[in-house]
Amino acid sequence: MTRKGLQARKEQRAAYLFLSPWLIGLIGLWLIPIIASLLLSFSEYDIITPPQWLGLDNYRELFDDRTFWVSIRVTLKYMVLSVPLYIITGLLLSMVLNLKIRGINMFRTLFFLPAVLSGVAVAVLWVALLNPDVGAINEALRAVGIDDPPRWLDSPRWAVPSVVLVGLWGIGGGAIIYLSGLQNISAQLYEAVELDGAGPFQRFRYVTLPMLTPTLLFVLLTSLIDAFQVFDLAYVLSRGGTQGIGDSLTFYLINLWDEAFQNGRYGYASAMAWMLVLGAAAVILVIFKTSGRWVYYEYDPERER
Amino acid sequence: MRTLDEPASLERDEPVATPGSPGGRYRARRLAFKVTIYALLIAVCGFILLPVGWMLTAALKPDLEPVFTPTPEWFPTRWWEWKNFRRVLTENMPFLRYMINTMIIVTANIFGVLISCALVGFAFARLRFRGSKVLFYILIVTMLIPWQALIIPQFLFFVKVGWYGTYLPLIVPSFFGTAFFIFLIRQYMRTIPKDLDDAARVDGLNYWQIFWRIILPLSTPVLTVCAVFTFLASWNNLLGPLIYLDDSDRFTVAIGLANLVTRADTPWNLTMAANLAAILPSVLLYFFLQKKLIGGIASVGLKG
16 A cells, blocks of 8 residues: 555655656746736836836726727638638538549648748738739739739738639638538448438538537637638738738738837737737637537547546 | 540549449440549649749759740740859858758757657647646647737847857747647547556556657657647748847748749849759658548548
8 A cells, every 4th residue: 555655655756756847837927927918018127227017007008909900800801801711612622522533632732831831931822912903813804804903912902812813822721620620420330321221412411510519619710710820821922022911911910010019018908918818718608608509429438437 | 614625535434333333324424524533633733733844944044044935835845054053052141151040940849849749649648637628628629829929028038048040949939849749639539549558557667668669659640640730830931030139140941932032123033043952851741641641641540
């Protein structure tokens, strides 16, 4: 008994040694910065003069800050346009890639390729392709009879849709996740509904879709959070247009970066960061609360215990 | 969607209908389905490959040849100025320097992530200790909190300790574990049979030896996935270098590329050559490791 206790103590000591890099990081790079960030958000700080306590002034200023509201509008517009589009096209693409037909591995390899490229490289390429006067996209559109193609990054109206289009190029990355979800669906389920005489649409409706809901939940959450965090694409694309499009690509994170690292308003930018955290937390919470209604778990580890 | 005007050669690929399959109508429908699917796949391929082809065409053009043509040139046919690549790498632009700089950061990050995350993942997966549940919940929570809340205080801290302008702020944090990779490694290590540890302990191995000699070698698939993800994340990182680096001799590839478009008035042929050179390492890595990568992601599984 004491021997066993000794063994357990040894194991515990070993465990904390193994954990120590992360525990140090948790305190030094996570906990302390979070507290500091919260305190900063109630202060004015420019790194040179000592911080001044402001109370809620930063948050009050945010509510009257036009650029702040613009950045929220831009981010929400992107979210509304991109999230459903990416989820549906990613799902369709992965279902095609899941078919067992000749050459499918080659197509898979190719489709996932843009997902490994950096946002900057992709943006640099698309700035050229989307040039409204001479770019390849509009030349191609004119060639098929569209005389007045969109002005893409030069037009306040088309700027956000342009970012969505460029993001669509990397859709394969999302399709990998669906694909692993699809491949985890047991073939027996399909055999069972086929015995009941189900056609392809019923197979999708009664097997594929319910079995894929956990994957859909994951993709929905990550794509919503990603939408809050658009930076690289917007940073390059907003500076790549030939005419000024004002603030139509001022995404939330771009605005935050401007305030912190261009204007040196670290307190104000921290308040913006906290508004982002609250917004993201609200979205995550709403989705988790409602997910019980539509997410189907084949196996519930909680219930098993 | 196109259905019938597909090249007839596809028919050769059709498997011969198994004897007893229900008749010609069924076969015709299957054929129509296959043709539609291939048409769709080829269309998506075009959407992905044509821009890359255009980029290569533009990169290979001489300076006086216009990059933008009334009929877009999707593939290089006439111009083969391979020396454009030498110009962006060393002569006109320092992209080789940028790539070496980025490689230094990437290598250090991979090393840091693998060593720290494997240690922590091992503890979570295979050791019993008080507070393991609470700490695991904390790990999950740290994944959900957006990192934007942390960058400003971290930046101020790194400035205060005098690391601004160096690679240290981009390297050191990776040695303290990354929640997502710890999670992946833990999931993987849990699938290794526990008997191995017990047998090893009977043989007198201590926990470090069990980790180093038994569990770590068995975890190479998940470690490969983590290494590749780390490579991509830090090769592609723009925000970090943008915040911390000010000396152009120390710039990374991502900053160099962004500056081509946002600052200097760079000729398009050189911009595209630089862009191609910058994505080449990621593309090569992807082609060499794609089987392991896709398999690795699938094996980790996302069952909610």
